[in-house]
Structures are given as structure tokens and as C-alpha cells.
Amino acid sequence: MTRLTYREAVRGALRQILASDPRAFLLGEDVGKYGGAYAVSKGLLAELGPAKVRDTPLCESTFVGAGIGAAIGGARPIVEVMTVNFSLLALDQIVNNAATLRHMSGGQVAVPLVVRMATGAGRQLAAQHSHSLENWYAHVPGVKVVAPATPQDARDLLLAAYADPNPVFVFEHVLSYPLEGEVDETSGAAPLGRAIVRRAGTQLTIVAWGGSLPKALAAAEALAAEGVDAAVIDLRTLRPLDLEAIGASVRATRRLLVVDEGWKTGSLAGEIVAQVVETVFFDLDAPPARVCSREVPIPYAAHLEAAALPSVERIVAAGRGVVRG
Amino acid sequence: MSPAREHAVELLRQMVLVRRFEEKCAELYGLGKIRGFLHLYVGEEAVAAGVLAALGPDDNVLATYREHGQALLRGVPPGAVMAEMFGRANGCSRGRGGSMHLFDVERRFHGGHAIVGGGLPVAVGLALADTHLGRAGVTACFFGDGATAEGEFHESLNLAALWRLPVLFVCENNLYAMGTALERHQAVPDLAAKPPTYGIPTERVDGMDVLAVEDAARRAVERMRATPGPAFLEVRTYRFRAHSMYDAELYRDKAEVKRWAEERDPIRLLDDDLRRRGWLDADARAALERGVEQLVRDAVAEAEAGPLEPVEDLERDVLA
Ligand SMILES: Cc1ncc(C[n+]2csc(CCOP(=O)(O)OP(=O)(O)O)c2C)c(N)n1
Ligand SMILES: [Mg+2]
Numbered sequence: 099m100t101r102l103t104y105r106e107a108v109r110g111a112l113r114q115i116l117a118s119d120p121r122a123f124l125l126g127e128d129v130g131k132y133g134g135a136y137a138v139s140k141g142l143l144a145e146l147g148p149a150k151v152r153d154t155p156l157c158e159s160t161f162v163g164a165g166i167g168a169a170i171g172g173a174r175p176i177v178e179v180m181t182v183n184f185s186l187l188a189l190d191q192i193v194n195n196a197a198t199l200r201h202m203s204g205g206q207v208a209v210p211l212v213v214r215m216a217t218g219a220g221r222q223l224a225a226q227h228s229h230s231l232e233n234w235y236a237h238v239p240g241v242k243v244v245a246p247a248t249p250q251d252a253r254d255l256l257l258a259a260y261a262d263p264n265p266v267f268v269f270e271h272v273l274s275y276p277l278e279g280e281v282d283e284t285s286g287a288a289p290l291g292r293a294i295v296r297r298a299g300t301q302l303t304i305v306a307w308g309g310s311l312p313k314a315l316a317a318a319e320a321l322a323a324e325g326v327d328a329a330v331i332d333l334r335t336l337r338p339l340d341l342e343a344i345g346a347s348v349r350a351t352r353r354l355l356v357v358d359e360g361w362k363t364g365s366l367a368g369e370i371v372a373q374v375v376e377t378v379f380f381d382l383d384a385p386p387a388r389v390c391s392r393e394v395p396i397p398y399a400a401h402l403e404a405a406a407l408p409s410v411e412r413i414v415a416a417g418r419g420v421v422r423g
Numbered sequence: 424m425s426p427a428r429e430h431a432v433e434l435l436r437q438m439v440l441v442r443r444f445e446e447k448c449a450e451l452y453g454l455g456k457i458r459g460f461l462h463l464y465v466g467e468e469a470v471a472a473g474v475l476a477a478l479g480p481d482d483n484v485l486a487t488y489r490e491h492g493q494a495l496l497r498g499v500p501p502g503a504v505m506a507e508m509f510g511r512a513n514g515c516s517r518g519r520g521g522s523m524h525l526f527d528v529e530r531r532f533h534g535g536h537a538i539v540g541g542g543l544p545v546a547v548g549l550a551l552a553d554t555h556l557g558r559a560g561v562t563a564c565f566f567g568d569g570a571t572a573e574g575e576f577h578e579s580l581n582l583a584a585l586w587r588l589p590v591l592f593v594c595e596n597n598l599y600a601m602g603t604a605l606e607r608h609q610a611v612p613d614l615a616a617k618p619p620t621y622g623i624p625t626e627r628v629d630g631m632d633v634l635a636v637e638d639a640a641r642r643a644v645e646r647m648r649a650t651p652g653p654a655f656l657e658v659r660t661y662r663f664r665a666h667s668m669y670d671a672e673l674y675r676d677k678a679e680v681k682r683w684a685e686e687r688d689p690i691r692l693l694d695d696d697l698r699r700r701g702w703l704d705a706d707a708r709a710a711l712e713r714g715v716e717q718l719v720r721d722a723v724a725e726a727e728a729g730p731l732e733p734v735e736d737l738e739r740d741v742l743a
Contacts (some may be wrong), residue, residue, distance in 0.1 A: 123555060149555065155585065160544040160578035167548020170533065171483070173555045175548075194538050195545060203526035203534060204517025205740035239741050263743035 099282055105275040107249040108138050108214075110283055111256040112176065116142065116150045119174055122260075125152040125161055126178030135180045136216055136275050162188035162213065166196050166265075169211040176260065179215040182231045182269065189234075196265040197240030211265045214256070217245075218271040218309045218359055219407055225395035228403070230359040232308070233366040235267045236337040242290055243336040245269040245308035249279035251334060254288035261287045269336075271309025271359075293340040295347065299329030302421050303347040305370055306357040307333035310408060314357050317413035324414075326421050328355075336366060344370065345378050353420045354386040357408050362390035384423065387416045428702045432711070434476065434633050435693050435703070438468040440715045441492040442690060444501060447719050448491070448508065448522075452668050456726075457508045459521045460537075462489040466663035469689035470595050471496050473636025474563055474656070477644050480531070483549045483562040488523035488537040489595075493565060499527040501718055502725030511729030518732050519740070531560075539600075540573030542566065543592075547579050550588035554651070561589040561647050563640075569600025571617065572608050583653040584621040590653040591643055592618065595630070597662045602674035618655035630660030631689045661687065 102110065116122050124139060130153040133140030143151040154161040158179060165177040179185045185192070192213070199207040219228035236243045242264055246255040252270065259266035296311065297318050306314035311332050318328040329347050333340065348354050354374055358367035367388040374386060389408045396406055424432075445463045452461050464471070471492035478484065486493040494504050499515050507514030508522050516526045524535040533549060536542035546564035553560045570576050571594065583590045596614055598605050606612045615627040624646060628639040636658060643654035661683040665672050672680075697703040703711075 121556065152586075155578070155581060157574075157578035157582060159575050160547065160582055163541070163544020163575070163579075164548035164551055164582060167545035167550075168552040168555065169548070170545065171549040171552025171556075173552040175551075190538055190541055191544060194541060195536075199534070200743070201740045202516060202520045202524045203528065204514070204519050206516070206526050206528040207533070208743060210743075242742070 099280040101278060102249050102281040103275065104249045104252045104270070104277045105136065105138055107252040107281050108256060108270065109140070109142070111253040112139060113142060113145070115176065115257070115260050116146050121172065121174040122176065123150050123152060123173065124176045124178065125154055125165060127154055127156055127180055129153060129178050134178065136272065138275070139178070158184050158187035159191055163191040163195065165211055165213065166191055166209055169209045170199070170207055174210060174260070176212045176214065179213060181227055182215050182217040183226055183229055185215050192235070192241070193238055197238045201240060208263060209265050210263045212256070212259045212268060213265070214268040214270060216272050217269045218273060219396045219403060220273045220309070222398055222400055222403055224398040228396035230391065232269050232336055233360050233364065236366055240265070241337065242266045243269070244290065244334060245336055246334065247274065247308050247311035247332050249277060249281045250285065251288060253281060253283070254285050255334065258287035258290050262290060266290070269308055273309050277312070288334070291335045291338045291340055293331050293333045293335070293343040295329060295343070296332045297328070297330040299327045299351060301326055301351055302328040302353045302355060302417055303344070303351045304328050304330045304355045304357060304413070304417065305333060305344055306330065307336065310357045310359055313408060313410050313413060316410045317417060320410065320414045321417050324418065326417060328417055339370065339373065341373050341377065344374060348374055348378050349381045352381055352383040354382070355413070355417050355420050356386070356388045357413055358388065358390045359408060360390060361393055362388055363393060365390050384420050387420045389413050389416045431634065431693070431697060432703055434472050434637070435690065435697065436711050436715065437472045437496050438633065438690050438693070439711065440718060441468045441471070441495055443715050443719050444495060444722070445491055447723060449668070451723070457522065459523070460488065461522045461668045462666065463664045464489050464492040466683065466688065467595060467597060467630065467660045468492055469633035469636055470593070470630045470658045470660055471565070473633045474593055474640040476637045477640035478561070478563060481558065481560040483531045483533055483546070483560060485533040485542050485546045485549065485562065486535060486565040487542065487567060488535055490525055490535040490565070491522070494525040494527070494532060494535070497527070497532045498530050499525060499532055501722035505722040505726035506729040509726040509729060510731070511726060512732040513725065513729035517740070540566065540570040540575040543570070543575050543579035546590055547583050547588055550583065550590045551586065554588055559648070561591055561644055563591040563593055565593045565595055567600060568594060568596040568598065568605055568614060569603070569608065571614055572600070580618055580621045580623060580653070584623050587652040589647045589651060591640070591647065592623070592653060592655045594655070594657045595660055596657055597660050599662065599666070599675065601666045602670070604674070615657040623653050623655045625655040625657065627657045627659065630658035631687045631692055633689055633693055
């Protein structure tokens, strides 16, 4: 075990993949000389050379599309898009090509592609740099979506995304990069599609992922001080959803609260609640609740940004509401 | 027969195959056997025939929704193409793609793409894979004049040139993007003027002269194999039929279409040329026609006989 930041854990997995697989390369804006907008790939260009770490011009649609084409052609590209906000320029390539070509070709075209991007708010970057749009991607058949929350998962889920033969989208929350944790650098890929119980509890199931996990865990601690015993499930994979793990916990705790940094309308939280209601409705003792971002483009001013996002306080209040009525 | 004569006759046969195949498609569309969007290549056959003649089996081909010609001439069996349009399980995309999405990965035919401009980045990526893996292939990417207005056109030219990737950009300039004429969608309608601004060697060629198209494509491919980097062909052509089967053709003169069809039909031009040279007599020409008709008949029979994919298999091939 080594103490690493989330950022270092991603970098370690990247280094391992790029150094060991001749088919692999990393491409994206400023991943090389600059070291990555969030310094994730810092040093890798010098270490591995320009064939393995490729700085692209500003052309999200085309470098993501080129990643798709290279994957079809037998290479194993890992594409970094600076943030999910900019990935919207590549949405056509992602939805109309990466996700559909296998099916539309009758199973002939394989797209073993990894696309990593930063997501989320909390750094006062305002509305064009702060959104959480994981649910847009999780909506689409033909792709998988992961959102690692811990340094170990940042490593293990990236390895899993790389090993998977499908297009896999990896969402790294901007506030996660400096998180520290003990990391086993000899670990292998984590299974995709499997949630994990981060905290056991008997009265309430809190589902969270990515940047919301630390808030959910802090809220569970605060609730414990009030005598509410909450379990926290880290979803890890957003598509496919691990309904089994969520359902098992909800059956045991009989209550559900979902934390989602996306907007509530049309959210992944809504999907999770719907699936729970469809499958374990009669095990519920209370209506499920959601803590999501407020329905506003994420603003700049610190107090407004904080008010727009899920906070420990809002999660605690919502948890209290679900349990105490 | 001299090799040149044999080759010219073969190019004629290929163009006639595409023409007759598509005439049959139009007929079957009228009968409701083929549905969805159907974009015919009638008038443009020399573009695919000429360019594909310059490629080898290790090269990649990627095309648009108007890709019956490219598919057939890349060697996708006519029966598999027709079955695809019939929506059958023996179609070249198992009935998931239809006319616009023909695929045959074994022949490195990477589809039929129906998002205008969306295929260009993928073609750049195929060339990137070849370069990264040290393979010698080039990637031919077909697209229309309309696609040159899309951002991905410019991004892809820039990236391919910047990274010296072997992409042969083939612009099928048929003077219209659906109902919008070239000079109504381009501030600078001279399309061959654009790629040189990205440092890409560019040639404009008469797309109704199949031998000229092939020569230009060979020159481009040879250059690409010798010196890594993309090349660009602007192939001047014309679509004799409607944009798709739904098009009332309100945007162009009937006389204009008639003039092109009567004076510049690539098949008639090659026919005349071969006759003048004494390379193809009437009997041989008739035999060629009969051979093609037989292929088309067999393709339709194969499509008619093809099974429907069981609905239980609806969700297959979404993920690996
Ligand atoms: C991104 C996108 N926008 C619009 C369309 C609708 N559309 C289909 S074909 C076409 C015209 C394309 O013209 P061109 O590129 O010249 O190709 P051509 O049909 O002439 O071969 C349009 C507008 C589309 N398929 N994709
Ligand atoms: Mg056109």
C-alpha cells in the first residue's frame, strides 16, 4: 500500500497501461507538454514519448472521433477530454458513433475506447466549467459509465475501463483529484457494474458516487450523532446500474436517499428512485428522497455555488426527513 | 486483351453493376420492399469506381449514406447489400443499418455514415491506428460537398495534416447539399482551395471520367505511401436522381439535370471511349449487361430468401 492522491492513482494506472500495451496511447488537449489541465498526465510525455502521449489541437469532436476510429482500427486509445462541459462538442461522435457502430454494423465494429473527463463543481469556475452531465452518457445504450470516488477506485476502475471491449466513459470529479488514500498499486481491474457498501447502516440507504461520496459519508456520520444509522452505497458504475446492490440495501434499511450533483429534473437520481420503486416498492417504509443540484446554471460566487450544490447539511436534513418523516 | 483494355472494361462493368443495382433498388422501393431513406449514386459511379481501383486490401474505406457504390465495388457481396436493405438477418449489417449503414469490416469497409461530416474524424482515427501500429494502409474517406461546411471537415483536415496521417479525403462534389447549391452553402465555392490552407496536396478531377479519377487517386495514394500525410481529391460529379426518394427536386432545373445526364453520364462516356478504341464490341457489351443483370437478380433472390432476425435477438450487439 502506498499513500497516493486520486490524481496520482489515475496517473499510475495510465502509466501502467501505456507502458505495457504497445497498442495504447493517450490523446487529448494539453495532456503532454502542459501535463494535463488537472495535472493527471504530468510527466508521462517525458517518460513515454510523443507516440504514447499525444497533444491534440482544440477539436473535441474530431479527437474523440479519431479515438473511436483508432479503436476500430485496432489501437487502444485513451482519450482525455478536459471537462464534461467540453465533451458536449464531441457528443455526436460519442452518441452517434461510439455507442451505435457495433449495433448498426450487426456486431462487426468493435470500439474498445476509454474516454476520461473531469466533472463537477466546487472550484468557483462558473457555469461553463462546473456541470455534472454523467446522466447524459448513462442514458445511452452501447456505452458503460464509471465514476470512481476513491484513489484505489480511480486506479482499479480505469484499469477495468481499459480492459473492457466497449466504449467506457470515466468521470473524475474535480474535487477528487487531491483526495489521499492508501492505494495498492499491484491491484487489478475492479469489476464494472458493481456498487460497493462504503458504510454499513440499518435505517437508511444513501446512494452516492464520485464527488458526492465524501459528502454522503460525512452526512452519515452526522446522522449517526443524531441516532440515525445510515448505510452509504458507492455506485461506482453509472451504466449499467447495480440495482441488485441498491435493492438489497433498501430491502434491509427500508429507506432510500440518493445524492446526485446533476440537476434533479431528468437525473440519474430519478432513474435510481424509479428502479427502486419498480422493484422493491413494498419494502419501503417512506417515500425515497433526492438531494441534487438546484435547477440553475452553477454560479460563480462562492456562497451561491455552495447553495446550488448538494451539501452535507442538505443530505443530513433529507436523511432525517426520510427516517423521521 | 491488353491489361489496359481489360481494366477499362472492368471499370465499365463495375459502374454498370452499381447503376443496375440501384435502378433495381428504386424499383423495389416503389414496391415497398426497401424502406427508410434511400440515396442513389446514379451519375456518380465513376467516383467510387476510380478511387477504389487505386486501393489495396489493407486500405480502409469509409463512406456516407450514399454508399451502395463504394460497398459493392469494395467487394461486399450484392446479395448481402440487398438483404440489408430488405432488413434481413443475412444483410451485411444484420438488418440493423439499412441502405445508409452498410458495413463489412473484413473488407475494411467501415460504413455508411449518415451524420454529415461525422465519418471524417473516424477515418482520421483509422489512419492513426495504422500509423501507431506501424501498418502501411491508407484510409479513403468519401464525403459530399455539403460536409465541407461542417466543423469536423476542417478539424479533420487539420489533424490529419498535423499528424501526417495517410487519409485520402475524397470530396464527391455533386454541386448540391440536398437542395442547397454549392454557391449557396460556401462563401468560397472553390473546394479545392481549402485543403492547401492545411498544407494538404490537392487535386481536382473530372468525376465523370473514371480513368481520370483512377489516375488522380493512384497519384495521391502513391504520394501518401512514399511520404506520410493526407491527400485530397475534389471529384466533380453530378447526381442524376433526387437526393433521396422523398425529394421533389424543387431546387434545380429539369434542363440542368437533363444536360448532365445526356452529356456527362460516366457510363456513356466510357462506353463511347471503348467503342471508339474498338475495345468493346456490341456482343461483348451485351454480355456484360447480361452478367450484371444476373448478379442483380441473384442479389434480389438472396434478399427475398433471407430470414428475419428473431425479435428475441433485438438487443444483441449493443455491448460486446
Ligand atoms: C449533421 C447532419 N445534418 C443534416 C443532415 C441531413 N442531410 C442528409 S444528407 C444532407 C446533404 C449532404 O450533402 P452533401 O454532403 O453534399 O452529400 P450528397 O448528399 O450531395 O452526396 C443533409 C443536409 C444529416 N444527415 N446530418
Ligand atoms: Mg453534395
